[in-house]
Amino acid sequence: MKHTILIIEDDTIVAKSLELLLKRAGYAVRSVTRMTEALPAVNDCRPSLVLLDMNFTIDTSGKDGMKILGQILAEQPQLPIILMTGWATVQLAVEGMKAGARDFIAKPWDNKELLNAVATQVEQASMAFGAVAGASQVGKEQNPFGGIIGSSPNLETILDQAARVAPTQASVLITGESGTGKELVAEAIHAASLRAKGPFVAVNLGGVPPSLFESELFGHKAGAFTDAKTDRKGHFELAEDGTLFLDEIGDLDLAAQVKLLRVLQERQYQRLGDSKIRKTNVRILSATSRNLHSMTAAGTFREDLLYRINLIHLPLPPLRDRPADIPGLAEHFLASARRRYDRPELTWSKDALGWLRKQSFPGNIRQLQNLVERVAILTHEPRLQVLHLEAHYRKKQAESLTPSGVTLAEMEVRMIEGALGRNGNEIAATARELGLTRAALYRRIEKFRIKQ
Numbered sequence: 075m076k077h078t079i080l081i082i083e084d085d086t087i088v089a090k091s092l093e094l095l096l097k098r099a100g101y102a103v104r105s106v107t108r109m110t111e112a113l114p115a116v117n118d119c120r121p122s123l124v125l126l127d128m129n130f131t132i133d134t135s136g137k138d139g140m141k142i143l144g145q146i147l148a149e150q151p152q153l154p155i156i157l158m159t160g161w162a163t164v165q166l167a168v169e170g171m172k173a174g175a176r177d178f179i180a181k182p183w184d185n186k187e188l189l190n191a192v193a194t195q196v197e198q199a200s201m202a203f204g205a206v207a208g209a210s211q212v213g214k215e216q217n218p219f220g221g222i223i224g225s226s227p228n229l230e231t232i233l234d235q236a237a238r239v240a241p242t243q244a245s246v247l248i249t250g251e252s253g254t255g256k257e258l259v260a261e262a263i264h265a266a267s268l269r270a271k272g273p274f275v276a277v278n279l280g281g282v283p284p285s286l287f288e289s290e291l292f293g294h295k296a297g298a299f300t301d302a303k304t305d306r307k308g309h310f311e312l313a314e315d316g317t318l319f320l321d322e323i324g325d326l327d328l329a330a331q332v333k334l335l336r337v338l339q340e341r342q343y344q345r346l347g348d349s350k351i352r353k354t355n356v357r358i359l360s361a362t363s364r365n366l367h368s369m370t371a372a373g374t375f376r377e378d379l380l381y382r383i384n385l386i387h388l389p390l391p392p393l394r395d396r397p398a399d400i401p402g403l404a405e406h407f408l409a410s411a412r413r414r415y416d417r418p419e420l421t422w423s424k425d426a427l428g429w430l431r432k433q434s435f436p437g438n439i440r441q442l443q444n445l446v447e448r449v450a451i452l453t454h455e456p457r458l459q460v461l462h463l464e465a466h467y468r469k470k471q472a473e474s475l476t477p478s479g480v481t482l483a484e485m486e487v488r489m490i491e492g493a494l495g496r497n498g499n500e501i502a503a504t505a506r507e508l509g510l511t512r513a514a515l516y517r518r519i520e521k522f523r524i525k526q
């Protein structure tokens with residue numbers, strides 16, 4: 075069966091070229107140019123997807139577009155709608171996505187990207203339709219967000235948004251203190267996207283020296299600079315058809331910001347020392363613990379770059395703002411410690427969970443996770459009590475406060491080196507032991523320049 079796409083676009087030339095493109099890709103197409111025709115056309119041709127121009131009519135406020143969007147969704151809430159808008163009015167697309175549109179395309183559009191977005195949404199809508207009957211069989215493990223523990227309203231709202239934006243092409247900026255789960259959320263967004271079969275490539279921009287920025291991100295040709303002995307792919311190329319996670323984006327210097335912005339705008343790049351122009355099809359997710367808005371005000375972060383990466387903003391709350399999640403997280407980490415260290419008898423005492431709830435965890439979930447690990451490894455009794463926790467919590471606090479003591483970073487390095495040694499440098503097994511994803515482990519190996 076051919077899927078029908080309905081185009082709602084008042085500019086007949088734009089509508090015609092969209093029609094041609096979609097027909098060539100095998101869709102049946104119907105287009106309307108007047109607002110009043112939109113709803114009757116939806117009811118009449120039963121489209122699989124609607125492409126809606128937000129700057130409908132001469133009025134550029136987008137009011138008409140929002141109105142049509144609302145009318146269509148009121149009648150057919152499941153119908154996927156992709157918005158089209160100029161970059162200057164991209165804020166409209168954000169409003170539209172909040173109101174229920176599935177994706178947006180910026181004009182002038184890239185044909186391949188547009189067809190990808192259409193195919194993605196059409197495919198997903200038919201999958202969702204087929205899945206209704208079997209919905210109850212979909213287990214938590216199949217839900218990419220299922221591994222993110224927590225049910226505090228301030229986290230759930232963010233995760234709902236993340237799940238809604240996951241299947242789109244929208245760029246997402248995840249902010250939050252260190253250890254709040256930014257990378258975990260980025261991985262879940264990728265896994266819930268239709269790029270899930272493509273690569274998820276994480277790059278810690280804080281760990282890339284400015285002189286190597288281009289070579290790391292865009293790759294190089296042998297001989298491009300003294301140390302470039304062979305051709306090398308950059309992170310953009312490695313992430314082709316997948317997701318590129320730009321971690322610590324707030325650490326980029328201004329020169330690197332310009333280079334990154336250019337590639338995001340032009341969707342093409344060159345390897346260093348190579349004249350060949352390469353097109354890129356990656357979805358950008360970024361993260362930072364810094365406040366990019368104040369950096370923009372201070373002139374240390376480019377506003378136009380922020381605008382590109384920040385279509386959807388997901389601020390992750392620190393653990394102290396959701397203490398109710400602490401017991402669930404502690405149970406979760408203890409469950410993995412039981413499996414990992416083969417200690418099925420380990421349990422929490424009620425007091426221990428109550429005590430944990432009351433602690434401040436400046437290192438957020440990572441700190442809680444490390445504490446649970448230590449206590450599980452070093453306590454011989456099966457029932458974990460407050461006194462066991464207290465000893466390790468205080469020790470940890472003292473260590474990170476005493477300049478002559480071991481810092482958190484040193485501790486991390488030691489743990490990673492130890493685990494690599496125990497697992498014969500095998501990344502997957504090491505990551506499993508440390509309770510990290512492979513990407514997170516690679517990132518740390520790179521960040522701390524750990525030799526394998």
Ligand SMILES: Nc1ncnc2c1ncn2[C@@H]1O[C@H](COP(=O)(O)OP(=O)(O)OP(=O)(O)O)[C@@H](O)[C@H]1O
Binds near residue numbers: 224255403439443514
């Ligand atoms: N809600 C959660 N449920 C279960 N595990 C979590 C959750 N949030 C974070 N974690 C775990 O906590 C650790 C830290 O998370 P992650 O690396 O994603 O944080 P981050 O914000 O990216 O940190 P950083 O900014 O320091 O890189 C990881 O091991 C992650 O799996």
